[in-house]
Amino acid sequence: MLYTELIRLWDEGVRAVDNRDWQGALAKLNQISDPTSRTLFVTSSVHLALEQFDMAIKTLDSVIAKDERLAVGFFQRAAVHMMTNRLEEALGDCIWAQKHMRENTIIDYKQLGLRYKLYSWQVLYNAAAVHCRMGQWEKAGEILLAASQERGGRGVQVDLAMDSIARREVIAPLFVPEGVVFRPRKQDVEELRPRDFLGKPEVIISDIPHDDFGGFEPLRPQKPGYYEPKVEEGQDSRYMCVKNAYMAKSPGELTVPAGAHVFVFSQDDRNDLATVIYDGQRGLLPNFLLEPVTKKTKGKKKKYSVPSGIPLPPSLKPPTRPEAAVSLPPELPSSYTIDTCTSSPSQDIITTQSPSRQTEGADSVIVKAHYTYTVALSVPIDIEYRELQERVAQKLGQPAALIRLR
The missing domain is CATH 1.25.40.10 (Tetratricopeptide repeat domain)
Incomplete structure (x- = not known):
């Protein structure tokens, strides 16, 4: 016992x-x-x-x-x-x-x-x-x-x-x-009495209209109209917006306010009626009242607003890497440019700044090479490309064959 x-x-x-x-x-x-x-x-x-x-x-x-x-x-x-x-x-x-x-x-x-x-x-x-x-x-x-x-x-x-x-x-x-x-x-004896350790759940805010469910979200009963209903394969079903308010005039029709989003099961062009779900109820609405869900644009992002159903999934395209603005050092003339290239074996990016004269008549210049980190070295003005390539490779600790300068 x-x-x-x-x-x-x-x-x-x-x-x-x-x-x-x-x-x-x-x-x-x-x-x-x-x-x-x-x-x-x-x-x-x-x-x-x-x-x-x-x-x-x-x-x-x-x-x-x-x-x-x-x-x-x-x-x-x-x-x-x-x-x-x-x-x-x-x-x-x-x-x-x-x-x-x-x-x-x-x-x-x-x-x-x-x-x-x-x-x-x-x-x-x-x-x-x-x-x-x-x-x-x-x-x-x-x-x-x-x-x-x-x-x-x-x-x-x-x-x-x-x-x-x-x-x-x-x-x-x-x-x-x-x-x-x-x-x-x-x-x-007091232990026999049931105790409420969690308290009574309350809905503070919800994306679903008229939501009164206060339990654990995965245990929410899937009420039609709040979640994507199951449809037959090949059926043209989607969310649409109601342009004007409509009052039910016969059994089977729904009363829907203007601007409401409904889930359309099927549309019958012969009867000009569509089978829809709104607020958990299934019924009929005239086709001429339905229009595609409008897009709300905020900045560069576009998002569909469907408050009566599940939110649309995020885009599958990953965000692009932001392009950093490159400014020329103050000692470079504005006519000089910076270019980038990739070395074919290791795919490492190396950028070099064009040589700039420090003083009139000087026989050497300062060259900055942008790699994983930036290095600067002093070279003669009339230095050959291969010698400059070897000096940069020695400074970076990389094989000269992997480095291309432009």
């Missing part, structure tokens, strides 16, 4: 005991397939309240079998044995209860769910009650005298019992009060 089911039935049985619904309590407690000593104690208390003493004793036998050191179980069974005039069994239970008190004057069962404190003087009191029924008045008086000397003893109750014994009157046994039973832990 699941522990949660045990706690549920136990709690419902205790609630029935609080309402003095004894039959309802038995119905709930008897459904527990694997009872514990504490749930069985509740059942015995219900039988005792119904004055079913034999059933109460039988249930208390099971309680003690489950927990052999439960002193309050022996105490309660001793009292029930006296009610059925089983004095020897009652006296034996009093002895066992006193033994399992383990020389304590009090045992508090609150931690186990029973709001009851068992005192050692109460066990002695019931033992004296057994001796009264056996006619052993002197023995009963001695036990009551010992009970009055116990700490926590109720002097008035013991004194009244001693007066009754002096008059040779039988005293009534003590019981655990009616309705005082073992209860499940409050934390365990």
Whole structure:
């Protein structure tokens, strides 16, 4: 049996005991397939309240079998044995209860769910009650005298019992009060209640018109009109825009506002009607009201706006690499140019700046070569191409055969 089911039935049985619904309590407690000593104690208390003493004793036998050191179980069974005039069994239970008190004057069962404190003087009191029924008045008086000397003893109750014994009157046994039973832990009962850890979802903003779905998006029911409906192969289906508002004039037609986007299943030129879906509803609209969805242009980008259906997929063409603006260094005359080429084996790009004279009559110039990085070197004005190629290759750390200058 699941522990949660045990706690549920136990709690419902205790609630029935609080309402003095004894039959309802038995119905709930008897459904527990694997009872514990504490749930069985509740059942015995219900039988005792119904004055079913034999059933109460039988249930208390099971309680003690489950927990052999439960002193309050022996105490309660001793009292029930006296009610059925089983004095020897009652006296034996009093002895066992006193033994399992383990020389304590009090045992508090609150931690186990029973709001009851068992005192050692109460066990002695019931033992004296057994001796009264056996006619052993002197023995009963001695036990009551010992009970009055116990700490926590109720002097008035013991004194009244001693007066009754002096008059040779039988005293009534003590019981655990009616309705005082073992209860499940409050934390365990609270765990049975369902908890909402995520809270209630709310739609803050949505691209879909009139959207009230607040759940997990992949679990959204695919309502026609909000998603691309399935169409037959070869069918000319698409989204179109309604030019003017239209009111339904016959069954099967739709009322659609102006500017709405509808999904067209098919168009019948003979009847001038089209089968469309709008806002989750399927119906008919005149063909002359439909026009292609207009494009909205923003800058250089073009995008179709289809608020009633799924957004159009992005373009498959990747964006081009932006062209960086190239400016001439201040020392170059505006008549000079910069060109690029690629070396055939490695496809590396090399750009060179045309030579510029630093001073009039100078015999050397500064050449800048743009590769993975930029290098500058001083060369004579009348240098040959192959020598310049070798110097640039040496500067860049590349083979001269891979470098072409333009």
